[in-house]
Amino acid sequence: MKRAPSPRKPSLPIEVRGSARQPLGMPPAQFLRDYWQKHPLLIRNAFPDFVPPIQPEDLAGLACEEGALSRLIRHDEARERWQVKSGPLSEADFAKTGDANWTLLVQDVDKWDADVAALLEPFAFLPSWRVDDIMISYAEPGGGVGAHVDQYDVFLLQGLGQRHWAISTDPAAPKDFRPDVELRQLAQFEPTHEWLLEPGDMLYLPPGVPHDGVAFGGPCMTISVGMRAPSQAELTGDLADYLAERLHEDQRYADPDLALAKAPGEIDAAALARLRRALPFAAALDEETLRDWFGRFITRYRNAQTPALPDRPVSEAALRKQLAAGARLLRHPWSRMAWSRGPSGATLYANGHAWPAPTALAKQLCAEREIVVDATPTAAAVAAAGPGQRRAPGPAQGAPAVSAPADDGAGRRAVDGREALAAARLQLLAAACHRLALHLPLLARDDYGNDAELAELKRIATSGRRADIRILLHDPAAALRDGHRLIALFQRLSSSIAIRTPVEDADRQNTSAWLVNDTGGHLYLPDASRPQGRMALADRAVQAPLQQQFDEIWERSARASELQALDL
Structure with a gap:
């Protein structure tokens, strides 16, 4: 006997009608159950006979205040160009806008205006700590910010005029950004639903829904009630700092049950088990993640120095030639190594870095300080080691078995050429613990933008409460326009990375570039446009005036507000 098929659950409506008693068009509990963080919802007449609590001219006046976070966005349709001007704005800025294709965004308006703050009352069914701010946008016909995606819930209340909204509920919709504009606009956008909102209508969007809103017909004002949604990276970093502050110095990794190695x-299963007992939240990590983190951490932990790269990189062909002539591979005396087994071979850890390697090679590099190879070493051996000679190493980060060039003990040397400059930057970044200062009249795409340098910058920025990276950037708008990866890192970690721009003529005419870290190291280029200069790994006497000059310029400089991640 066949069972009758169960009736299909009716699909949820995407459009409902609200009222003064039910702005959501339904009880809040039903909204939370069916729509919150699940589905978009258009509520017609959510706020009947709505009158905006602030007028456009008052919003423009607020955008001119020093402490207000505002953006003026203009769109040149003919050339498909977008221009962003960050506040504080001036009357002259508004005089250039014209009567179409521009929008003004002002965030945190509820912090400035009590009537605007009162709009939060209908949202009291949500935890107050989830509410971020009320942002208000004013736009002339055609004004908007382009198609984009928000990573938080938002209620978009139409306050004045009409706005055309288009959204995509396609779960496979592409979400790559355009590389040619300053705003985080989608490269492709194909809407599945479109509406024209009138005053009092409200559109709810959960995180990750592509959408685009454009002012239609005349002046338009939209009120956005945005939620706060910290990233897992932010939560994890802050929790780690919180726990670290409360753990006693005597509480350490211990292995009284240690057996013969x-x-x-090798970082074996027993070591990982001890880690899980020692760390408060390690139980939540899978074995591969825990092993990879610990291998990187323990090989850089309490390193007084780190191996230095050679002045000139050694090519694979040159290394093979030296080995064929009888050269030996010597493990750098400042190198710390470990390895672990994985599902597809081994991972070799050296001074905080990780490389896939054959198990036999990983064992050998950790067990032996001098390796004799034949004339045709494996590619893995070439990648993991370099030719060594018995001479004093210098303290800078590099490959696991490369001896350093000779120096005077402070790592002082000339820097000439882009390869040498990139190596110097990486050495000084790797040597930094918590603090870094960068003076950058120019920022080329490859400067502080490759994977290795960004990894070191991220390590410093997430090193704890003392983390402090300060950057003086002469042309932040160009870096943002070019999509420089350093700007993206700053926007993700703005609590520990700060960027300012010099404003005084004398400071802007300073074309020299420099880097100073918190271990006495510095890199100095007299002319930022030329890859020639000098560096030292530990020379505080020379570093001190560079740090002082940086601090003085920093105090006179202005916040690079155009770089702040913009909630749209």
Whole structure:
């Protein structure tokens, strides 16, 4: 006997009608159950006979205040160009706008205006700590910010005029950004639903829904009630700092049950088990993640110095030639190594870095300080080691078995050429612990933008409460326009990375570039446009005046507000 098929659950409506008693068009509990963080919802007449609590001219006046966060966005349709001007704005800025294709965004308006703040009352069914701010946008016909995606819930209340909204509920909709505009606009956008909102209508969008709103017909004002949604990276970093502050110095990794090591340098299952007992939240990590983190951490932990790169990189062909002539591979004395087994081979850890490697090679590099190879070493051996000679190393980060060039003990040397300059930057970044200062009249795409340098910058920025990276950037708008990866890192980690721009003529005419870290190191280029200068790994006497000059310019400089991640 066949069972009758169960009736299909009716699909939820995407459009409902609200009222003064039910702005959501339904009880809040039903909205939370069916729509919150699940589905978009258009509520017609959510606020009947709505009158905006602030007028456009008052919003423009607020955008001119020093402490207000505002943006003026203009769109040149003919050339498909977008221009962003960050506040504080002036009357002259508004005089250039014209009567179409521009919009003004002002965030945190509820902090400035009590009537605007009163709009939060209908949203009291949500935890107050989830509410971020009320942002208000004013636009002339055609004004908007382009198609984009928000990573938080938002209620878009139409306050004045009409706005055309288009959204996509396609779960496979592409979400790549355009590389040619300053705003985080989508490269492709195909809407599945479109509406024209009138005053009092409200559109709810959960995180991740592509959408585009454009002013239609005349002046338009939209009130956005945005939620706060910290990223997992922010939560994890702050929790780690919180726990670290409360753990006593005597509470340490311990191994009273340690057995004889079967293979030198191996991070085995027993070590991972001890880590899980020692760390408050390690139980939530899978074995591969825990092993990879610990291998990187323990090989850079309490390193007084780190291996230095050679002045000139050694090519694979040159290395093979030296080995064929009888050269030996010597493990750098400042190198710390470990390895672990994985599902598809081994991982070799050296001074905070990780490389996939054959198990036999990983064992050998950790167990032996001098390696004799034949004339045709494997590619893995070439990648993991370099030719060594018995001479004093210098303290800078590099490959696991490369000896350093000779120096005077402070790592002082000339820098000439882009490869040498990139190596110097990486050495000084790797040597930094918590603090870094960068003076950058120019910022080329490859400067502080490759994977290795960004990894070191992220390490410093997430090193704890003392993390402090300060950057003086002469042309932040160009860096944003070019999509420089350093700007993206700043926008993700703005609590520990600060960027300012010099404003005084004398400071802007300073074309020299420099880097100073918190371990006495510096890199100085007299002319930022030329890759020639000098560096030192530990020379506080020379570093001190560079740090002082940086601090003085920093105090006179202005916040690069155009770089702040903009909630749209």
